[in-house]
Amino acid sequence: MESSDPNFNRFLHQLQAESQRQKFAEQVHTLTNRCWDVCFTDYRPPSKLDTKTQTCLSNCVNRMVDASNFMVEHLQKMDKNNLV
Template structure:
């Protein structure tokens, strides 16, 4: 097929960029959510340590929540909860 003829360097590049873009999209997504969670109604004059902690916790919690739900879905599937 055509795939096999694509320059390996180009293939590598595309795979790398695809991974990078997945990462960037998650950053867009997480920034949006964590902004709403952590930044008060009036944006403060400075980014203080409290805000940074909130943002870090928010990112980790979102990932924990996502992993938790994924595991739970896998369990449901294993236990015949989903068919």
Template sequence: MAELFNSSFQDAPKPKAGAVDSELDNFLMMEKQKAQFTAQIHEFNDFCWEKCVDKPGSKLDGKTETCLNNCVDRFIDVSLLITNRFAQILQKSAGGM
């Protein structure tokens, strides 16, 4: 009985080391890019806060609101640009496989 149990595990297909390493490298690269993107978001938020908000109050004045709206618009523009660039990179890497 023990021989049957051991042989079923030995017959199972094992992933190739190179494939696992490649998948791990790709995963780590994507996670690193996500972390860099998140860090950029935080840096951008700090910048906009310092640039737009002179002193926090109970409501925003027109100048502060306009500044924050522009920051949000630029943030969306940059996010779309980055997302599109990542998509291009992924398409190129998928096309090369």
């Protein structure tokens, strides 16, 4: 949806960038909430994270990122196949 108006094009690019930033922030929020629920059985965090909790958080985030990447790749492949 490019226009001959450079200001409009700049606005569209800024809007897309802001939308991507918002989606990223939502993803981080979702990851934080889910991993918090999984790794902290008590809703009050300890004063210091123990090794077990650190490992849990790391594994949780890594699995969520892996799942997210898998879904993005899968959707891109589907999209690519639909264009052919």
